Amino acid sequence: MFRVLLVVPYPKLEQTVKKIYKEYFRDTEFEVDIRVIQAEEIKHMPWDEAYDLVIGRGHSAAILKQKDNQVPVLEIPITGYDILRALLKSKEQYHATRIAVIVSSAQTHDETILSSILGAQVSVKTCQDFERVSEIIEDVKQNNYDAVVGGYSVTSQALRKHMNAITVETGEEAMIQILHEAARMMGTIYQEHERRKIYETITQTSKEGIIYVNGKKEIALVNKKMLQMIYTDKGLIRGKQLHEVYPFFEEKCAEAIQTKQPVYNAVQNVDNTTFTIDYVPVIVGDKAAGVVITCQTVKKIQQIESQIRKKLSEKGLVAAYTFSDMIRKSDLMESTVTIARKFAAVSSNVLIVGETGTGKELMAQSIHNASERSNGPFVAVNCAALPENLLESELFGYADGAFTGSRRGGKMGFFEQAHRGTLFLDEISEIPINFQGKLLRALQERQIRRIGDDKVVDVDTRIIAATNRNLRQMVIDHEFRQDLLYRLDVLKVYIPPLRERTADILPLFSYFLNKYNNKFGKDIAGLTPEAQKMLRNYHFEGNIRELRNIAERVSVMCEHDTIDKHLMETALYPEDVFSSSERKRTDNDSVxxxxxxxxxxxxxxxxxxxxxxxxxxxxxxxxxxxxxxxxxxxxxxxxxxxxx
The missing domain is CATH 1.10.10.60 (Homeodomain-like)
Structure with missing residues (x-):
């Protein structure tokens, strides 16, 4: 429920609001809590942030806006009709000829028009600071005004100074207007709550320390990770100056604000711990509104780097497969292998193209093992698994002392590891465009330069790249460099999808079935003719990988020595993920x-x-x-x- 706090200065207005809410807004999705509170009491009022919106009038609204909170404040307008009614009452009740109207600075009213309508001298005096009300009333009294017109706070003080005073009462039309405005704001405020919650979740769950410093150099936000990484005894730090809590961030933060440019990878030592820190200015218009500071320990980055290297090296530097391991019966696949054998005999770069699951790495290993480089290393790299900030160090390596915390003696990159062998760049399409120029240079010059080094290293490496995307279309879309494509696409091997070589389906299935027979202790002999027909007609969008999964599934499910049509149908089309389009395609094929x-x-x-x-x-x-x-x-x- 959307909760609204409505602060009114006098009891009569409370009754008016209750009447309006009951008649016009009872069925809306917001709840109004009406409280009668004078302006002087608001400053000392404990703030309940359970409210989504606060509504006040005159000086009450001004004080509410000054309170340190994130809840929006709507001001009840004091309309010209409200002022005029109060002036007429003042003239009638006190026979006043000189009347002072004291309102907050948010309200402006034309003295000339009011004087003309009333037939008396009307002076409008604005007062933004509630503390100055008494001073203004004293001035009015000294200038012999007959009466004072204003809000409840103004008239209360005027009466205490023994002056005639009339309170401006808010009419029903103004209250209806402000409640309609609250209803309109409800959707916007909900969206803002959602956005704030998203930001809060992102910052608090981040594995990096995060601080936001506003334009006043105050810490407006700090996440838990930052407090864990860098201890402070300053207590609640939100709202404090950056130099009071984290003085070591101040210099680079000021630089980012002044230059309006980010400062990346600044290495700083804090309490005997080395951090790498980014300072990114938040630009609004042409000004830096603040700076987002993110930091991570170098030790943690090294752990991440080590984990990535471990995952990448799990395949080792040896190619395990040859062309004889590629199970095939179709003429189409046989011709593909024949072409690949010819390419293996030379050292030109090869681009392997095929859908996901077609066996591109198996093809790359087979080409390597059939080449004159078969005794050399085979280094496989999944380009999609490498974060952009580690690409250069992983591919080209780094020198001793290249950065704080780097391995003593430096580190050999993948290009050097693949010297006199083959470097397999899987998912080459995922290399960021801003790094492709460096990769192109390494391919052209057959030389690399380690990070932090001043000398180049010659590398004799054959490149085999693979992709399941249309690189030429990516060139058109400015996602891939054309010159890099030409350097990679010297010799191309296209691996057809399984649905284009149906003669390979049953031999491959038989191979996987035997494998899972051994794994699960089964003795499944094969498939019935109907099951074979169904398998051949299946579309296999996941290609050999999907076929292997189906073989594993039926191996687990089969209770007999033969896989029949019903079991195959269950394996191909599980009820919880039934695809009518797949079934229709199979039915069409069956025709x-x-x-x-x-x-x-x-x-x-x-x-x-x-x-x-x-x-x-x-x-x-x-x-x-x-x-x-x-x-x-x-x-x-x-x-x-x-x-x-």
Whole structure:
């Protein structure tokens, strides 16, 4: 529930608000807590931040806005009608000819118009500071005004000075207006609460220490991690000057504000602990509104770096697979391997292209083992697993003393590790564009320079890169450098997806089935013809990786010595993730096999294509839909099978 605190200066207004709320706003999603509190009491009022919005009038609103809190304050307007009613009452009750109107600076009223309407001299005096009210009333008294008109706080003091005084009463129309405004603000305030909660969650769960210093150099925000990393005995530090709590941050913070430029990777020693610190200015318009300071211990960064290196090195520097390990029966895959064997005989760079799960690393290892570099190292790097700030040090290495906490003697990068061998750059598309220039230079010059070193190191490394994305489209989209693509794409191996080489499905499944038979102590002989047909017709968007998972699934589920159609259907289409589009595709594929006898001298794929074209009257787009492939793939296959 949206909670509103409405502070009113006199009891009569409280009754007015209750009446309006009951008549017009009872069914709204906000709850109004109405309190009668004079302005002089507000300063000492304990603040309850359970409220989402506070509403006040005149000096009460001014004092509420000055309180140190994050809750927005709406001011009840003192309208011209309210002032005029009070002036008329003053003239009628006191026969006043000179009247002083004292209001907060937020309200302005035209003295000339009011004097003309009233037929008396009206002077409007503004007072923003409640402490000056008494002084202004004394001045009015000395200047022989007949009466004072103002808010409850003003008239209370005027009466104490024995002056005639009339309180400006807020009319119903003003209260209806302000409650409508509160209702309109409700959605905006909820969004602001959500945004604040998101920021709070991000900062408090971050593994880095975070401080926000505002333009007054006050600490406006500090997260738990910062308090844990750098101890302070200053108690509650929010609102304190930066130099009082963290003086060692002050110099770089001032630099970031003055230059409006971030300061990255500043290395500072605090209490015998070395930190790497970033100072990022918050620019609003053309001014620096403050600075976000983030820091981490060098030791922690080294631990992260060590963990990443460990994960990357788990595959070792040896290629385990050869072309003989690539299970295949299809002519399409056999021709792909034939091309790859030719590429293995030379040292030119190779780009392996294929969907996820097609076996790109297996292909890369096979090319390496069939090459003259087979006795050299095979270094595999998953580019997507390397954070941008570690790319250069991991690929090129660093020299002794390159930065505080670096390994004594420096560290060899992947390029040097792969010297006289092969460097496999998996997911090459994920290399950030701003680092691609450095990678291009290393490929062109066949030299690298370690971070912090002044000499270059010659490297004799063959590059095999792999991607499941369209690099040429990435070049068009300015996400990948064209010159780097040309340097990588010297020789290209395209690994077709499993759905384009259906003859490989059953041999691969049999291989995985035997593997899981041994693992789970099963003795599953194979599949029924119906199960085989269903497996061949499946789309396999995850390719061999998905096929392996299916083999594992049926191995666990199978209770007999043969996998039947029902079990295969359960494995392919689990009820909780049933895909109607996949089922429809399989059903369409099945149509091509009904009452169709295939000659052993004709490939299954070629016969499927011919059957699809026959059923669609030669319409290639419709035939491609039946076969579950795009039109360009169908056209290429028709050409390879000499189908007119």
């Amino acid at each position: 091509l096999h009904e009452e169709n006898t295939i000659s052993p001298n004709v490939s299954i794929e070629e016969e499927q294509i011919r059957e699809a074209l026959r059923k669609t009257g030669g319409k290639k787009t419709r035939a491609a839909e039946l076969l579950g492939m795009d039109r360009s793939t169908l056209w290429r296959k028709m050409k390879s099978y000499h189908i007119e």
